[in-house]
Amino acid sequence: MAKKQIGRREFIISGSVAAGVLAVAGVGVKYLDISHSGEQLRQDFLRPPGAIGEVEFMYGCIKCGLCVQICPVQAIKLAGAHEGLSYGTPYIDVREQPCDFSCDALQCVETCPTAVLNFEQFKDAGALAVEKASQEPGVDLSKVNPFEVQKVAMKEAVLMGKAHINKNTCLAHQRKGFKGISRGTDFEGIYRAPDSKFAYATPLKDKEFDREICNLCVTECPIGESAIVFVPGRGSGKLHPRVLEGCTGCGVCVMVCPTEKPSIVVEPIKS
Ligand code: SF4
Ligand code: SF4
Ligand code: SF4
Known part of the structure; x- marks a missing residue:
């Protein structure tokens, strides 16, 4: 009973905070619309997971x-003073350090006090996946790990952006392989590779690749085959990466791509 009362009180308080933020955001959004200064917004900034629309985000x-402090891989940075209106707002530079989901809980979203990183959608996706998994015909409930199911569903529900491949520079498209450390021994980015034996992120520079045809973006993607696959091209039959609907825009592929200028980039989606 005590637990229930606390829950309700927290709900009312967080509801009031959210209403306050939305009211302030509403006034701000109107101001941005009126002043047309929306043109000065950094539409190319990749915001952390769950970010609401750019103008609303700016004001909320x-x-x-x-979000910066809680990210275990330090993927989130705050924009500098030279970024004008965007000064102090969080963004991710995926070529340097992507969000590789190694927190397993979208902690940045959950911790955001204003809900401009909106956790509701992930909570719903996680709960729905657990419900579905436990209702599968003939399922052995003792084998369903709700935490695992929820974790996967939540990360798959992220939509920061979409990856795009530059066929002109992509090694696979040139029928070239890759051997070595993809970004050199000085590179400091970290990630939890899909084949890693560790539960935490480790330096990219510790991993040596040897691929007859380059496919690093495919094998290192934390989402897997719903996001990117290695397929034969229509007509040519040559294997190359293809980005699919499930891509979350996390940017791990951009970090690992070994070409000097990345041959795969993430375009932010402003929802
Ligand atoms: S309000 Fe949210 S998105 Fe903005 S800096 Fe704080 S935690 Fe990050
Ligand atoms: S990692 Fe880069 S070069 Fe290699 S296949 Fe992917 S996009 Fe092409
Ligand atoms: S293809 Fe995979 S690694 Fe690249 S942005 Fe999409 S989800 Fe992330």
Whole structure:
């Protein structure tokens, strides 16, 4: 009973905070619309998972930096003073350090006090997946790990952007392989490779690749075959990567791509 009362009180408080933020955001959005300064927004910034629309985000984000602090791979940075209106807002530079989901819980989203990183959608996706998994015909409930099911569903529900391949520079499209450390021994980015034996992210520079035809973006993707596959091209039959609907825009593929300028980039989706 005590638990229930606390829950309700927290709900009312968080509801009031959210309403306040939305009211402030509403006024701000109107101001941005009126002043046409929306043109100055960095539409190319990749925002952390769950970010609401760019203009609303700009006015709702209080630049507290909690999302930055909680990210275990330090993927999130705050924009510098030279970024004008975007100053102090969080973004991800995936070529340097992508969000590889190694927190397993979308902690940045959950910690955001203003809900401009909106956790509701992930909570719903996780709960739905657990419900579905436990209702599968003939399922052995003792083998369903709700945490695992929820974790996978939540990361698959992320949509920060979409990856695009530059066929002109992609090694696979040129029928070239890759051997070595993809970004060199000085590169400091970390990630949890799909074949890693560790539960945490480790340096990309610790992993040596040897591929007859380059496919690093495919094998290192944390989402897997719903996001990117290695397929024979129509007509040519040559194997190359193809990005699919399930791509979340996490940017791990961009970090691992060994070409000097990445042959795969992520375009942000502003929802
Ligand atoms: S936690 Fe939320 S409000 Fe704070 S900086 Fe990050 S996005 Fe902005
Ligand atoms: S990692 Fe880069 S070069 Fe290699 S297949 Fe992917 S896009 Fe092409
Ligand atoms: S293809 Fe995979 S690694 Fe690349 S952005 Fe999409 S989900 Fe991330």
